Amino acid sequence: MKLLLASVLFLLLVNAIAGQKAEAAAQPRVIILATGGTIAGRAASETAVTGYQAGDLNIASLMEKVPELQEVATVTGETVCAIDSKDMTDDIWLRLARRVNEIFAAGEADGIVITHGTDTMEETAWFLNLTVQSDRPVVLTGAMRPATAISADGPMNLLEAVRTAACPDAAGQGVLIVMNGDINAAREAAKTNTLNTDAFRPPSLGLLGYVNDGVPTFYRASTRRHTTRSEFDVARLDALPYVKILYGHAGDDSLFVEAAVKAGVRGIVYAGPGNGSVHRDAEAALAEAAARGIIVVRATRTGSGAVVPEALPTDGPPFLSAGTLSPTKARILLQLALTRTNRPDEIQEMFRTY
Numbered sequence: 001m002k003l004l005l006a007s008v009l010f011l012l013l014v015n016a017i018a019g020q021k022a023e024a025a026a027q028p029r030v031i032i033l034a035t036g037g038t039i040a041g042r043a044a045s046e047t048a049v050t051g052y053q054a055g056d057l058n059i060a061s062l063m064e065k066v067p068e069l070q071e072v073a074t075v076t077g078e079t080v081c082a083i084d085s086k087d088m089t090d091d092i093w094l095r096l097a098r099r100v101n102e103i104f105a106a107g108e109a110d111g112i113v114i115t116h117g118t119d120t121m122e123e124t125a126w127f128l129n130l131t132v133q134s135d136r137p138v139v140l141t142g143a144m145r146p147a148t149a150i151s152a153d154g155p156m157n158l159l160e161a162v163r164t165a166a167c168p169d170a171a172g173q174g175v176l177i178v179m180n181g182d183i184n185a186a187r188e189a190a191k192t193n194t195l196n197t198d199a200f201r202p203p204s205l206g207l208l209g210y211v212n213d214g215v216p217t218f219y220r221a222s223t224r225r226h227t228t229r230s231e232f233d234v235a236r237l238d239a240l241p242y243v244k245i246l247y248g249h250a251g252d253d254s255l256f257v258e259a260a261v262k263a264g265v266r267g268i269v270y271a272g273p274g275n276g277s278v279h280r281d282a283e284a285a286l287a288e289a290a291a292r293g294i295i296v297v298r299a300t301r302t303g304s305g306a307v308v309p310e311a312l313p314t315d316g317p318p319f320l321s322a323g324t325l326s327p328t329k330a331r332i333l334l335q336l337a338l339t340r341t342n343r344p345d346e347i348q349e350m351f352r353t354y
């Protein structure tokens with residue numbers, strides 16, 4: 001009798017373990033690529049929200065703080081770099097884009113989360129939006145408060161980012177930023193506050209959705225080209241074209257335009273006031289740069305709205321317009337555009353379609 005009971009119990013145990021394994025196998029697989037930032041920041045005290053060391057905690061410690069991650073997906077982590085994102089480089093972008101493409105090409109994950117400093121998160125997201133060749137979800141997240149702070153926002157952001165990366169509805173939406181419960185498109189997101197946890201906003205075109213009580217919920221989609229419909233391929237690039245942003249202001253002159261031309265830039269984004277207007281004392285130098293084949297793009301320093309017309313001018317200097325892209329994002333699109341062509345008409349068309 002005892003033997004029979006023991007055998008039944010043994011079989012039940014084996015079945016339960018097999019069931020758990022099957023459940024785990026059925027879970028989506030999410031890889032977290034860590035790059036540093038405040039989400040991995042360590043401060044001297046629990047009340048300090050500035051003056052900390054960004055990127056100090058490794059990915060294993062971040063994951064340990066959120067054991068719930070494993071209930072959402074089978075999550076693994078790997079480190080790409082451990083920097084304060086103010087120090088982001090083209091070289092890290094190229095490595096990151098290649099690693100994401102490699103993971104998806106090998107079928108190693110259903111979604112990817114990238115932990116990142118918030119200072120340049122929108123730039124990395126936009127670069128990946130143009131260079132990732134998969135429609136599987138890629139979600140960037142970070143934190144405004146260091147991991148050691150009271151009410152640190154990183155753990156919840158990480159959980160919501162993993163939920164979004166594991167969500168089938170996020171496929172085909174382009175690269176996303178999930179912060180503070182908001183789902184932002186890489187194209188539209190901007191860090192709009194220095195310290196608040198609600199720092200990321202889409203100043204011109206709205207959010208894609210929210211993580212509602214743990215459920216990523218999409219309300220709209222971008223019509224612009226991205227990821228699988230993008231023509232940009234960084235697989236064999238070891239550098240990106242040199243493009244600088246110049247900031248227009250009252251009392252501007254030609255000093256920085258001339259310096260940029262002398263330094264050998266291939267493109268200039270002029271972040272002008274209003275509708276990307278150019279100070280007359282900078283305009284002649286920019287027109288001369290354009291005549292030499294340097295691509296000049298007008299963007300706006302206002303923070304929202306489109307620079308129009310989104311076409312090459314028929315009169316006046318041949319400056320392109322950035323549409324609704326911020327100066328920083330216009331710079332990235334121009335860098336990638338210059339890997340394909342030097343023709344202003346073709347590059348303007350890219351600004352109209354991406």
Ligand code: ASP
Pocket residue numbers: 036037038039054083084085086116117118119120142143144145
């Ligand atoms: N300076 C930090 C970074 O960008 C800020 C942050 O992560 O919030 O890495």
